[in-house]
Amino acid sequence: MDNYFLLFAHSLLRYGVVIAVAWAGFAHLRGFLGNRPILNGDRAVAIAAMVLCHIQLVIGLILYLINYSTYNSMTGDVGRFWKMEHIGTMVIAIVLVTIGRVSSKKAKEERVKQKRVAIFYLIALVLILWAIPWPLREVGHGRGWL
Ligand code: HEM
Numbered sequence: 001m002d003n004y005f006l007l008f009a010h011s012l013l014r015y016g017v018v019i020a021v022a023w024a025g026f027a028h029l030r031g032f033l034g035n036r037p038i039l040n041g042d043r044a045v046a047i048a049a050m051v052l053c054h055i056q057l058v059i060g061l062i063l064y065l066i067n068y069s070t071y072n073s074m075t076g077d078v079g080r081f082w083k084m085e086h087i088g089t090m091v092i093a094i095v096l097v098t099i100g101r102v103s104s105k106k107a108k109e110e111r112v113k114q115k116r117v118a119i120f121y122l123i124a125l126v127l128i129l130w131a132i133p134w135p136l137r138e139v140g141h142g143r144g145w146l
Pocket residue numbers: 007008010011013014017053056057059060061063064067086087090091093094128132133143144146
């Protein structure tokens with residue numbers, strides 16, 4: 001069974017996730033390094049990034065469940081990518097973003113808040129960029145940029 005709408009939404013949302021996680025991560029890193037307070041706008045982006053990640057998680061889970069037998073029967077590098085790497089890495093990245101945001105919110109000091117978002121979001125960003133099936137990769141063969 002295919003669900004083109006959900007697949008397209010998931011595909012498009014990658015850019016929202018990547019841009020928001022990168023923006024929030026770098027803005028908080030800049031504030032931390034430059035000893036400047038967090039701007040409300042940057043905090044809003046950190047929240048938006050977490051929400052987008054959670055939406056992406058739900059869409060991804062639905063896509064995976066409705067096509068479970070297809071992924072399960074895949075073999076080789078591409079099979080391993082869809083059965084383990086994409087899902088496993090993305091779930092870890094989304095957990096990191098969530099921990100970063102929640103622990104930042106709980107922290108009392110401004111610098112600790114900034115450091116937590118900076119570290120957790122930027123590690124998550126690397127994982128997300130790595131686990132996306134970009135068209136130039138073997139696992140992304142035949143896929144587009146959108
Ligand atoms: C930050 C998180 C995530 C990002 C940025 C992301 C990104 C992507 C991208 C770009 C595609 C290719 C779409 C296309 O070719 O049109 C894709 C496909 C897919 N993703 Fe994710 N994903 C994320 C998380 C997840 C999670 C958590 C799951 C499952 C629990 C998941 C399951 C899937 C499935 C099943 C497909 C479809 C593969 C197919 O074409 O048959 N994704 N994802």
